[in-house]
Amino acid sequence: xxxxxLATLLAAPLLLTAALQPVAAQEEVTVETAPIDVRDLASxxxxxxxxxxxxxxxxxxxxxxxNQMLDIGLTADQxxxxxxxxxxxxxxxxxxxxxxxxxxxxxxxxPPDLSVIARSRxxxxxxxYLRSFYRDPSRATGWNNAVFPNVGMPHVLWQLQGxxxxxxxxxxxxGKPVEEDGRPLMRVSYETVKPGTQTxxxxxxxxxxxxxxxxWMGEPHQLERKRIGIIVLFVLGVLALLTYMLKRExxxxxx
Numbered sequence: 457x458x459x460x461x462l463a464t465l466l467a468a469p470l471l472l473t474a475a476l477q478p479v480a481a482q483e484e485v486t487v488e489t490a491p492i493d494v495r496d497l498a499s500x501x502x503x504x505x506x507x508x509x510x511x512x513x514x515x516x517x518x519x520x521x522x523n524q525m526l527d528i529g530l531t532a533d534q535x536x537x538x539x540x541x542x543x544x545x546x547x548x549x550x551x552x553x554x555x556x557x558x559x560x561x562x563x564x565x566x567p568p569d570l571s572v573i574a575r576s577r578x579x580x581x582x583x584x585y586l587r588s589f590y591r592d593p594s595r596a597t598g599w600n601n602a603v604f605p606n607v608g609m610p611h612v613l614w615q616l617q618g619x620x621x622x623x624x625x626x627x628x629x630x631g632k633p634v635e636e637d638g639r640p641l642m643r644v645s646y647e648t649v650k651p652g653t654q655t656x657x658x659x660x661x662x663x664x665x666x667x668x669x670x671x672w673m674g675e676p677h678q679l680e681r682k683r684i685g686i687i688v689l690f691v692l693g694v695l696a697l698l699t700y701m702l703k704r705e706x707x708x709x710x711x
Contacts, residue, residue: 485602490583491664494672494679500528503669506662508539508550510612511570514559517550519571520673527676574670582670586613586663590620590646602646617659618652 493499504525507517522535523546530539532546540546542553552567559566574582585603589611592600597610600622611617626633627641634641654662675681 485584485588487580487584487603488587490579490667492579492668492671494668496668497529499665499668500672501530502662503665503667503672504528504530504539506666507669507673508541511666512541512550512552514552514554514567515570516552517571517673518569520550520676522546522548522550524676528672570670570673572674574667575674579667579671583663583667586666587617587660589614589617590622591649592622602644613659613662614652616652616654616662617656618648619650620646620648622646 522540522543523532525535525539526532536546542551543549554562556566577585581603585601588602588604589599590602591598594600595606597608599607599609599611599614601607601609602622623645624642625645627643628634652659672678
């Protein structure tokens with residue numbers, strides 16, 4: 457279990473602050489499909505570990521209680537020993553240690569609750585966003601994001617992914633720069649200048665697990681809801697058939 461430090465606390469994602477900042481136009485970024493599967497308990501457990509170590513420092517999940525993670529295969533002791541840092545009882549909501557006044561003083565605005573962030577933003581957007589950070593010395597945090605330009609959120613997973621930089625070079629044709637609307641057309645690429653503790657494949661898996669957990673957290677009973685929905689539709693189908701047969705029996709002498 458990775459120990460949370462003060463540095464992580466001060467560098468937690470500030471999605472609300474970022475949303476209030478002006479967005480500059482940049483290149484189109486393709487939102488990639490997130491390989492989400494909320495039936496994968498191992499992925500959900502790994503995502504829960506990443507969430508409490510890197511997100512729960514500043515972001516709460518007030519609609520989620522720790523004991524709900526019993527549904528993803530964890531025991532009460534595992535939750536209590538490895539995932540609870542700001543609560544005493546397993547039935548408490550997933551709150552943060554700092555107060556709203558402290559958050560407002562440090563960041564200018566309280567970081568938003570992440571209980572339903574996956575339902576708000578979408579799994580694909582979150583998956584692409586968390587893999588699209590790059591170093592930008594012009595930003596106060598030192599980071600920017602290709603999906604969310606001029607984001608106010610620092611890259612709290614940078615030690616895992618490493619550091620990338622953004623490079624621009626003009627698109628050339630016949631030895632001359634290609635222009636669009638009177639401006640040079642630029643080709644954007646990203647280069648890793650400092651590897652992280654994980655390989656790119658391992659980091660993609662970490663992000664996938666985190667987003668998978670956020671999707672599950674947004675609706676912990678979604679699998680049960682779908683199962684019940686299938687049963688209800690089957691029962692309604694049988695009732696509709698019986699109703700039709702009863703109608704024919706009543707009206708057979710009329711027709």
